Amino acid sequence: MAIGKVWVFAEIAEGRPVPVSLELLTGARSLGGTVEAVAFAPDAEQAAPELGAHGATTLHAATDPAYGEVLLGAPAAAVLATLVEQHKPDLLLFGMTYDGRDVAGRLSARLGVPVIANGLDVVGDGSITVRSAIFGATQNVSTRFDASPPAIAIIRPKSFAAEPSGGGPATVSRVDIPVADRHKQVRVVGRSADVAAGPKLEESAVVISGGRGLGDPKNFELLEQLAEALHAAVGASRAVVDAGWVPYSMQVGQTGKTVKPAVYIAVGISGAMQHTVGMKGAKTIVAINKDENAPIFKLADLGVVGDALKIVPQLTEEVRARRG
Amino acid sequence: MKVVVCVKQIPDPNSPGRLDPETHFLQREGVEVVMDPGDEFGVEAGLQLAEAHGGEVVVVSMGPERGLDAVRKALAMGAAKGILISDPSLRGSDALTTARVLAAAIKKEGFDLVITATESTDGYTGVVPQAIAELLDVPAVTFAKSIESDGSTLTVKRQTEAGSDTVESPLPAVVSVTAGVNEPRYPSLKGIMGAKSKPLDRLTPSDLGLDGVGGASAGQTITAVEPAPERAAGEVIKDDGEAFKRIADFLAQQKVI
Numbered sequence: 001m002a003i004g005k006v007w008v009f010a011e012i013a014e015g016r017p018v019p020v021s022l023e024l025l026t027g028a029r030s031l032g033g034t035v036e037a038v039a040f041a042p043d044a045e046q047a048a049p050e051l052g053a054h055g056a057t058t059l060h061a062a063t064d065p066a067y068g069e070v071l072l073g074a075p076a077a078a079v080l081a082t083l084v085e086q087h088k089p090d091l092l093l094f095g096m097t098y099d100g101r102d103v104a105g106r107l108s109a110r111l112g113v114p115v116i117a118n119g120l121d122v123v124g125d126g127s128i129t130v131r132s133a134i135f136g137a138t139q140n141v142s143t144r145f146d147a148s149p150p151a152i153a154i155i156r157p158k159s160f161a162a163e164p165s166g167g168g169p170a171t172v173s174r175v176d177i178p179v180a181d182r183h184k185q186v187r188v189v190g191r192s193a194d195v196a197a198g199p200k201l202e203e204s205a206v207v208i209s210g211g212r213g214l215g216d217p218k219n220f221e222l223l224e225q226l227a228e229a230l231h232a233a234v235g236a237s238r239a240v241v242d243a244g245w246v247p248y249s250m251q252v253g254q255t256g257k258t259v260k261p262a263v264y265i266a267v268g269i270s271g272a273m274q275h276t277v278g279m280k281g282a283k284t285i286v287a288i289n290k291d292e293n294a295p296i297f298k299l300a301d302l303g304v305v306g307d308a309l310k311i312v313p314q315l316t317e318e319v320r321a322r323r324g
Numbered sequence: 325m326k327v328v329v330c331v332k333q334i335p336d337p338n339s340p341g342r343l344d345p346e347t348h349f350l351q352r353e354g355v356e357v358v359m360d361p362g363d364e365f366g367v368e369a370g371l372q373l374a375e376a377h378g379g380e381v382v383v384v385s386m387g388p389e390r391g392l393d394a395v396r397k398a399l400a401m402g403a404a405k406g407i408l409i410s411d412p413s414l415r416g417s418d419a420l421t422t423a424r425v426l427a428a429a430i431k432k433e434g435f436d437l438v439i440t441a442t443e444s445t446d447g448y449t450g451v452v453p454q455a456i457a458e459l460l461d462v463p464a465v466t467f468a469k470s471i472e473s474d475g476s477t478l479t480v481k482r483q484t485e486a487g488s489d490t491v492e493s494p495l496p497a498v499v500s501v502t503a504g505v506n507e508p509r510y511p512s513l514k515g516i517m518g519a520k521s522k523p524l525d526r527l528t529p530s531d532l533g534l535d536g537v538g539g540a541s542a543g544q545t546i547t548a549v550e551p552a553p554e555r556a557a558g559e560v561i562k563d564d565g566e567a568f569k570r571i572a573d574f575l576a577q578q579k580v581i
Contacts, residue, residue, distance in 0.1 A: 018485075071482075071491060073454050073464055096450075098484060102466055105419070105451030109458035114420050114543045117449035129547060135335075135446065139343060140552050147543030154451070186463045186497075190490035206580050230580060242504035248469070248483055254448055255502070263578050265571075273337070274445075280555060284578055286571055292560070299555045302574045306563025314568035319581055322572060 003033040007089040010037040015046035020095030025054040027160035052170035059170035066179040073102035075183035119155040137277040194247040206232035213268020217245035253278035271296030325379035327370040333394040348546040359394035362441030364508035380404035399519035400511030423455030428532035457498035464498040
């Protein structure tokens with residue numbers, strides 16, 4: 001089956017597509033078919049220029065005001081199922097995000113077609129095959145869709161680098177299917193954001209992450225001081241997030257964020273697969289850990305066996321001195 | 325409140341499983357298996373709600389015979405009843421098939437609330453909770469950091485990229501909980517002893533009217549399994565009091581200072 005049409009589920013935040021949606025459009029362009037975007041947000045149409053610039057020829061925009069107040073899973077999957085019947089895309093690509101997984105999972109059950117998650121790459125030569133990471137990314141598995149279309153794949157962020165195609169704004173095709181009342185039952189009644197100083201974790205050239213080896217939540221201050229000196233972002237392992245030391249938005253790993261900085265500094269992190277899957281794409285890795293047998297040293301370009309509580313403040317001073 | 329909690333027996337995440345490069349099935353032989361650590365939070369959340377509002381927790385699992393260990397652990401923690409759906413035809417099942425089997429068993433059992441983990445610690449698809457909700461035709465709230473209920477509605481703090489949303493949903497519903505949502509209890513000796521006399525249903529897909537759902541009918545074929553590319557290990561040094569200078573040199577080399 002040649003790929004005729006690829007749809008990218010575009011997530012919109014404040015009128016702009018989120019980074020993974022632009023990455024998916026970029027990846028979709030290499031599959032040879034028509035690339036279109038579908039979005040569910042009251043302000044989705046504002047995203048047409050940027051989606052178009054990354055390869056979407058058409059934006060199917062579902063703009064019911066209810067999308068701003070409900071969880072997207074049920075309503076978006078219901079409308080998407082109808083759109084799929086009308087427009088017959090061969091492949092739907094979702095980002096591995098909260099809403100992406102919700103809508104893809106629900107759509108899979110609704111259409112009775114399989115979904116492949118944790119995708120790293122999509123190949124479309126005659127059939128559609130998704131390469132995905134399993135067991136904490138220790139193995140890669142390639143899975144071919146055999147069911148009748150559409151194929152549904154959920155792709156990890158940063159699997160493709162977003163690049164403009166030089167295309168003009170996507171043509172907006174308004175979706176005039178309203179949200180059913182029964183899909184307005186799950187309402188978002190409040191939103192709160194964790195406040196983080198400095199650059200964004202996913203975008204920073206240097207990321208410093210802390211784990212249990214720091215011994216105490218207050219020792220994260222040492223990482224923050226180093227981060228300030230290096231203009232770096234601070235991340236964390238799942239263990240310390242689960243323990244309530246730092247907010248979840250700082251978590252790097254399978255269930256957290258995927259980062260690909262120029263330098264990743266892992267402090268007091270043992271290197272469990274749950275964590276490494278989110279950071280092993282870094283260009284270089286520095287690890288500081290007391291335990292010389294910590295698995296993180298197998299990934300590190302430079303590993304230091306020692307006391308992080310001593311080394312990190314020394315390093316902060318040294319960086320400040322060298323930066324003048 | 326009748327709470328059904330889904331649990332899964334998985335290869336110990338500390339010594340991960342492997343897909344057999346020939347058969348593409350999970351190699352289960354000689355691999356330690358445990359209840360998915362994420363599921364302990366689901367069982368605990370269910371028990372807390374049942375304790376607060378009256379009612380009971382039923383725990384359901386799909387998998388081979390060894391899945392009974394996970395069910396028994398949940399019973400030992402305080403669940404009232406266990407259901408294991410097991411059949412050779414389910415080997416190699418994908419997320420959709422898993423959701424179909426679990427949803428059919430949950431429907432048969434009856435429920436006010438279904439709780440799952442956000443994702444299994446071996447497959448990591450994270451789509452099963454929403455697929456179950458769709459098949460049961462009820463709302464779902466995923467990635468819950470906390471759950472409160474007045475008995476007829478739920479108030480959930482849901483994880484987002486930026487922080488969290490407060491979400492309200494009517495019951496019945498499906499909720500997936502994140503790790504850290506609570507402090508799972510340890511089974512007491514009394515609980516472990518008592519678990520042995522609790523009711524345990526053992527079902528097959530045909531008991532659920534689902535003949536031929538598994539493996540080959542899943543609509544996808546694994547074409548290759550390969551080890552993920554390894555990073556080359558670099559240099560490891562012991563801190564002699566001057567290691568910070570080496571790190572600073574490295575940072576300078578990478579042009580970040």
